[in-house]
Amino acid sequence: MKRTKIKDILQKGKANETVVAKGWVRTKRGSKNVIFIALNDGSIIHNLQVVVDVNNFEESLLRDINTGAALSVTGKLAESAGSGQSIEMLAEQIDLLGGSDPDKYPIQPKRHTLEFLRENAHLRFRTNTFSAVFRVRHAMAFAIHKYFNEKGFNYLHTPIVTASDAEGAGQMFRVSTLDPKNPPLNENGEIDYNQDFFGKATNLTVSGQLEGELGALALGEIYTFGPTFRAENSNTTRHLAEFWMIEPEMAFYDLNDNMDLAEEFLKYLIKYALENCMDDLQFLANRLKQEEKNKPQDQRSMDLIEKLEFVLNNDFIRITYTEAIDILKKSKPYKKNKFQFPVDWGIDLQSEHERYLVEKHFKCPVILTDYPKDIKAFYMKQNDDGKTVGAMDVLFPQIGEIIGGSQREENLEKLEKRMKEMDIPVEEMWWYLDTRRFGSVEHSGFGLGFERFILFVTGMGNIRDVIPFARTPKNAEF
RNA sequence: UCCCUAGUAGCUCAGUUGGUUAGAGCGGCGGACUGUUAAUCCGUAGGUCGUAGGUUCAAGUCCUACCUGGGGAGCCA
Numbered sequence A: 001m002k003r004t005k006i007k008d009i010l011q012k013g014k015a016n017e018t019v020v021a022k023g024w025v026r027t028k029r030g031s032k033n034v035i036f037i038a039l040n041d042g043s044i045i046h047n048l049q050v051v052v053d054v055n056n057f058e059e060s061l062l063r064d065i066n067t068g069a070a071l072s073v074t075g076k077l078a079e080s081a082g083s084g085q086s087i088e089m090l091a092e093q094i095d096l097l098g099g100s101d102p103d104k105y106p107i108q109p110k111r112h113t114l115e116f117l118r119e120n121a122h123l124r125f126r127t128n129t130f131s132a133v134f135r136v137r138h139a140m141a142f143a144i145h146k147y148f149n150e151k152g153f154n155y156l157h158t159p160i161v162t163a164s165d166a167e168g169a170g171q172m173f174r175v176s177t178l179d180p181k182n183p184p185l186n187e188n189g190e191i192d193y194n195q196d197f198f199g200k201a202t203n204l205t206v207s208g209q210l211e212g213e214l215g216a217l218a219l220g221e222i223y224t225f226g227p228t229f230r231a232e233n234s235n236t237t238r239h240l241a242e243f244w245m246i247e248p249e250m251a252f253y254d255l256n257d258n259m260d261l262a263e264e265f266l267k268y269l270i271k272y273a274l275e276n277c278m279d280d281l282q283f284l285a286n287r288l289k290q291e292e293k294n295k296p297q298d299q300r301s302m303d304l305i306e307k308l309e310f311v312l313n314n315d316f317i318r319i320t321y322t323e324a325i326d327i328l329k330k331s332k333p334y335k336k337n338k339f340q341f342p343v344d345w346g347i348d349l350q351s352e353h354e355r356y357l358v359e360k361h362f363k364c365p366v367i368l369t370d371y372p373k374d375i376k377a378f379y380m381k382q383n384d385d386g387k388t389v390g391a392m393d394v395l396f397p398q399i400g401e402i403i404g405g406s407q408r409e410e411n412l413e414k415l416e417k418r419m420k421e422m423d424i425p426v427e428e429m430w431w432y433l434d435t436r437r438f439g440s441v442e443h444s445g446f447g448l449g450f451e452r453f454i455l456f457v458t459g460m461g462n463i464r465d466v467i468p469f470a471r472t473p474k475n476a477e478f
Numbered sequence B: 001u002c003c004c005u006a007g008u009a010g011c012u013c014a015g016u017u018g019g020u021u022a023g024a025g026c027g028g029c030g031g032a033c034u035g036u037u038a039a040u041c042c043g044u045a046g047g048u049c050g051u052a053g054g055u056u057c058a059a060g061u062c063c064u065a066c067c068u069g070g071g072g073a074g075c076c077a
Helices: A006-012 A059-064 A114-119 A128-150 A209-219 A255-276 A278-292 A304-313 A321-329 A351-361 A412-421 A427-437 A450-458
Strands: A018-030 A034-040 A048-053 A070-079 A087-098 A202-204 A221-229 A242-251 A317-320 A366-372 A388-396 A400-408 A443-449
Touching (some): A006 A018, A006 A048, A006 A087, A018 A048, A048 A070, A114 A128, A128 A221, A128 A255, A128 A450, A209 A221, A209 A443, A242 A255, A255 A304, A255 A366, A255 A388, A255 A400, A255 A443, A255 A450, A278 A450, A321 A351, A321 A366, A351 A388, A388 A443, A400 A450, A412 A427, A443 A450
Parallel strands (some): A048 A087, A317 A366
Antiparallel strands (some): A018 A034, A018 A070, A034 A048, A070 A087, A221 A242, A242 A443, A366 A388, A388 A400, A400 A443
């Protein structure tokens, strides 16, 4: 007999039907004559309650059914006599597929801290919280492809190994096959990368954007969705050394089109989550409530599902950097000297400023546009005022910058001039500049940090808990 | 990288101004219980107090360095 997934049993199973369920034991409890096993197979957050008449089974088998063990159970479904579930299974045959020593299995049937589970990342999928998080993560990855496919975007695979160090997005991981103990040297005594695998120094990508632009300026609209690597020594709840990024790039889009797309895209994903992941979201919402119940009222976050619905049903606020500086200068914390960092036109906004705008002033996602050119990348569209560029950052409560994007400078002379000003090697970037030489058009794009978005949707607090195996400074276990 | 903070049983933590044999809850194990919901009740085992130095008659407790975790900041997605 084929196995039936527990999701299907719980949602479609009928009394008196005989089925086979396979899964892992969450808890076992019971008395002299009857034992209850909570069985979970990852298909849904809920467990199947297996009812075992002790007299029908070998004592040694029952002894081996411990938390974490894998079972195949055949039995008849029945309306539950207990109150926690509507349907349950009366076991007729139980096979122990894989035992689990209760003395050594780290995941106990009790509350664990997220820190402990992070150190047991190989087994944390077996908890309610992490199975919920990773089902939601999957659903969001799927919805991303679905959204772009429906809009006629092409999924473009940009390279993971790159020779370009001009992307300007931070420190890179070197990729090399040279002997680290005895690398070949050139006349100047420097490492001779001509002898390396690719004949030049190469790194892991920090962004697929530049290659993405090449695709967009022919295919029209493309997006990338792949791993991204930054060798920054960042130790925060929202940075990873290896993370996944979605980067759409569109020809014939100006900054407003870009913002419209970003907003529509985020709302599409949130709607998809609400329509397809309700069980998991409900669980995560409760988890968050439990976690925060000891906090004072004003420090608790909004109910997760209410928060998602709020973002879905409200327009994002769109203001310029200049207007934001104005608002900050008129704000209470500014006047009372509560900000730690200065607020002045031309300097980048600090976390505290962004949080004030999003969480206190507007209480809504905010898109900031038209930043001073000196704090933004070389490729951004230079505005007519000569001072600002057509950048846009989407700021979310708690997470901060979730999207960073811009209209791209399509004018060859302006772009080359800016590159020289910022010491970007123009000659090496000949392939990028060719798009401006031949049929250059207005175009735009942005990058969405996938894990930051998953933080928002799941209500989790640490980015290391929304990626299966986190890579952070001093940590590449598993 | 900087600032703050923590490291005591499998897990979560308590351990007073340094002072005899280091505690609890949960989990594990054994037992009880005619259907439980992270079951309940009784019993039981389990600890080089992060590592290395130092101060002291005496260090889980004080000092120094290092390692690791957590929070915040910077860099950014």
